Amino acid sequence: MSGDSDCTRTSPSAGSPSDNEFLPDRPKYVCSLSPDLVTKAREELQEKPEWRLRDVQALRDMVCKDYPSLGTCLDDAFLLRFLRARKFDYDRALQLLVNYHTCRRSWPEVFNNLKPSAIKPVLESGFVTVLPHLDPEGRHVVCIRPDRWTPSNYPITENIRAIYLTLEKLIQSEETQVNGIVILADYKGVSLSKASHFGPFVAKKVIGILQDGFPIRIKAVNIINEPRIFKGIFAIIKPFLKEKIANRFFLHGCDLNSLHQNIPPVILPEEYGGTSGKLDISAWNELLLASEEDFLHDFSQLVLPCDSSPHDMLVSGDADEKQCDDSLRGMKPQLYYCY
Numbered sequence: 001m002s003g004d005s006d007c008t009r010t011s012p013s014a015g016s017p018s019d020n021e022f023l024p025d026r027p028k029y030v031c032s033l034s035p036d037l038v039t040k041a042r043e044e045l046q047e048k049p050e051w052r053l054r055d056v057q058a059l060r061d062m063v064c065k066d067y068p069s070l071g072t073c074l075d076d077a078f079l080l081r082f083l084r085a086r087k088f089d090y091d092r093a094l095q096l097l098v099n100y101h102t103c104r105r106s107w108p109e110v111f112n113n114l115k116p117s118a119i120k121p122v123l124e125s126g127f128v129t130v131l132p133h134l135d136p137e138g139r140h141v142v143c144i145r146p147d148r149w150t151p152s153n154y155p156i157t158e159n160i161r162a163i164y165l166t167l168e169k170l171i172q173s174e175e176t177q178v179n180g181i182v183i184l185a186d187y188k189g190v191s192l193s194k195a196s197h198f199g200p201f202v203a204k205k206v207i208g209i210l211q212d213g214f215p216i217r218i219k220a221v222n223i224i225n226e227p228r229i230f231k232g233i234f235a236i237i238k239p240f241l242k243e244k245i246a247n248r249f250f251l252h253g254c255d256l257n258s259l260h261q262n263i264p265p266v267i268l269p270e271e272y273g274g275t276s277g278k279l280d281i282s283a284w285n286e287l288l289l290a291s292e293e294d295f296l297h298d299f300s301q302l303v304l305p306c307d308s309s310p311h312d313m314l315v316s317g318d319a320d321e322k323q324c325d326d327s328l329r330g331m332k333p334q335l336y337y338c339y
Contacts, residue, residue, distance in 0.1 A: 056076045063079075063094065067094075073298070111164075115295050142183050185221065185224070186224050
């Protein structure tokens with residue numbers, strides 16, 4: 001369904017649950033949060049259950065008024081992701097929603113034909129997976145292992161597609177929307193040649209999505225087994241990081257005790273000094289691949305408007321690419337120096 005048709009059916013912002021009665025083909029939202037998470041959402045995200053549907057309707061009205069051709073899904077549950085990610089600040093939630101679509105439309109190499117079966121080789125390599133157990137804060141741990149990628153097999157954009165679909169699957173859970181996620185990145189064996197694929201252009205795109213273009217709360221990024229070359233990689237990444245996110249990076253080197261202060265051994269696999277057995281990627285792969293039809297349905301609601309024009313986009317591809325190419329030439333000496 002297109003954004004235009006949704007907007008024409010949207011009722012005025014009366015702010016009551018009865019608004020949904022005017023939208024017979026829109027799923028009715030039912031909260032799945034536990035009482036403890038309802039309290040956490042109220043305290044940390046400014047989410048008030050008694051005002052929740054009013055807030056969603058307010059965001060929906062803003063989309064229909066300011067971006068009638070956005071081509072977005074306007075279901076309660078979908079819009080609620082963006083409100084939670086921006087602590088129910090309407091303006092910031094709207095900007096995040098617009099950025100979400102802008103990012104998808106400005107990088108076709110990543111977002112065209114985006115479905116689990118299309119990135120099956122990445123999943124089978126073990127480049128990205130999700131640990132089976134939650135941390136003490138109720139957060140999923142996304143495990144990324146760049147050493148599992150062979151550049152001659154497929155481009156780096158395939159890895160980004162796999163990470164994006166992983167996040168899309170995780171954010172379907174209301175618990176994840178409230179608790180956020182933790183990232184564990186193992187840089188063991190990352191060489192200079194492999195690091196060179198992650199230049200400023202790719203870095204800026206990826207960080208732009210994670211910081212400003214996707215409704216997920218990244219609470220910590222734990223880096224383990226980083227070689228000296230990582231200093232060069234981080235030099236590329238850091239200029240694009242907001243201070244709040246930069247402060248959530250933890251570099252542990254080969255010190256597993258340091259890692260265990262952030263992620264308890266009880267939920268970690270043996271490879272990282274944990275007690276939960278060998279790292280098994282099959283369960284997450286099966287779950288993601290089994291969600292193919294759900295993704296096809298969800299993404300079919302994100303329609304690219306026919307009248308979209310380059311000036312509507314927040315990211316100018318040509319300008320960014322030129323700027324980042326210039327930056328890359330300056331960064332390469334740093335990579336070689338660190339290596």
